[in-house]
Amino acid sequence: MAALRRVGFDYIFDTNFSADLTIMEEGSEFLARLQAGELQKWPMFTSCCPGWVRFMKSQYPDMVDQLSSAKSPQAMFGAVTKTWFAERSGIDPKKIFSISIMPCVSKKHECDIPNLNDSGYRDVDVVLTTREVDRILRAEHINAAALPEEPFDSPLGAGTGAAVIFGATGGVMEAALRSAYYLVTGSNPDPDHFKAVRGYDGAWREAEFELAGAKLRVAVASGLANTRKLIEAIRAGKVKYDFVEIMACPGGCGGGGGQPICDGFELAQERDEKLYALDRENPLRFSHENPTVITLYEEYLGKPMSHKAHDLLHTDHHGWHLPCEEK
């Protein structure tokens, strides 16, 4: 934070806030679709990775409706910044220039998708990768390691451990199951109850859990070669799941295409381990306990999947076209 303040940013927030918000929307949507019997043939897929969404749209267009309609944390963040945050802070949203710092190259494309702009403005103005930010700091002769730790700005700087693990393969699934369990039973599970979805072995990992007496079958894959194997197995009826997490980059965002490169080393697993350690250290480990997310629903959105939440935080994956489909 200290380094970014020296670069000149006025407010520095945490995408973990909107990762928690994504879980509230995506977890609620999953339960609603499960209870409505919509996942009998094919599972619901996570939608927070734009590389994966694009893969699904181009390779398996007949399965696009199985994607969650929840936007990614980046896209939710942009929409909330230029609406709720602007209103409660008395800032003209026209004057906000929102810069997203991501481990991801495909998030650059995502912020250009017209139907992901719902605030009335361009929700996210520019996306910088973590590699690009590293270059900016070097160019400005800022040594982040030598600066004191500073907190995020309020109110969009609050995040839970569940949000932190979004960056690891299996993390979105685990975070979603933690809150889905709470939404169904009214009490929190052990935060590590769903850790069977963690790991790197095989083309994909699968696990079965019990939720209020019902069996829940889930699967997690990262890397598009693994993803194709999993989708082909689902389509052939060889495996059956209710909820599937896909991340386009091997190892998830820890191995994201925009991350700093260390020649000869693959750092995804090492980064993921750090994320799990941060989750364990966080006093809040459930997205539904994020205090800013709670306030946002109380003051502005009402509840997950409300009309307003749908307008701002969900999207129609058929509402934009791949370059090859455009005339």
Ligand code: SF4
């Ligand atoms: S897995 Fe890769 S493409 Fe997907 S959101 Fe993460 S960094 Fe971006």
